[in-house]
Amino acid sequence: MDLPRYERIWLWFGSGSLLFFLVVTGFMGVYMGLHPADGMAHTVEPERVEEVAPFADPGVYQTGPNEFEARIVSFIFGYTPNEIRVPAGSTVHFKVTSRDVIHGLFIPGTSVNLMLTPGHITEYTHQFKQPGEYLILCHEYCGSGHHYMQGRLIVE
Numbered sequence: 001m002d003l004p005r006y007e008r009i010w011l012w013f014g015s016g017s018l019l020f021f022l023v024v025t026g027f028m029g030v031y032m033g034l035h036p037a038d039g040m041a042h043t044v045e046p047e048r049v050e051e052v053a054p055f056a057d058p059g060v061y062q063t064g065p066n067e068f069e070a071r072i073v074s075f076i077f078g079y080t081p082n083e084i085r086v087p088a089g090s091t092v093h094f095k096v097t098s099r100d101v102i103h104g105l106f107i108p109g110t111s112v113n114l115m116l117t118p119g120h121i122t123e124y125t126h127q128f129k130q131p132g133e134y135l136i137l138c139h140e141y142c143g144s145g146h147h148y149m150q151g152r153l154i155v156e
Helices: 004-028 046-051
Strands: 059-064 067-075 078-080 082-086 092-098 103-106 112-115 120-130 132-137 150-155
Touching: 046 120, 059 082, 067 082, 067 103, 082 092, 092 103, 092 112, 112 120
Parallel strands: 067 092, 082 150
Antiparallel strands: 059 067, 067 078, 092 120, 103 112, 103 132, 132 150
């Protein structure tokens, strides 16, 4: 069976596009470390989030030399804690959840982009090399005050 010329071109184009997509996705997943958060296996009752460890005492805690754990609870329309301070070059291990509705935690200029589902503990690790002030934004619409939901991460 001999395919017409244009069908062969489209078959090569489709196969090439698929291969290109797989290479780009593999590069982003392996080299850049961009992948879905894997914290969905750990859960907590949404009504009791602030009574159970580690969210009973939200904040930033040093866990090693230049390593910190940020325990964050999201709620309509904010984060606890609202401001995080770490030294430049620090590795921050985020442990985040929501106590009411689906929220997001997005830090522009970094690979931190988390979805926060009530009762699910989302974990992510990122190293902040450059000093500066970073916004923490909610990227999931959570109600009429969604645009007020923000925090700050200050790298000193």
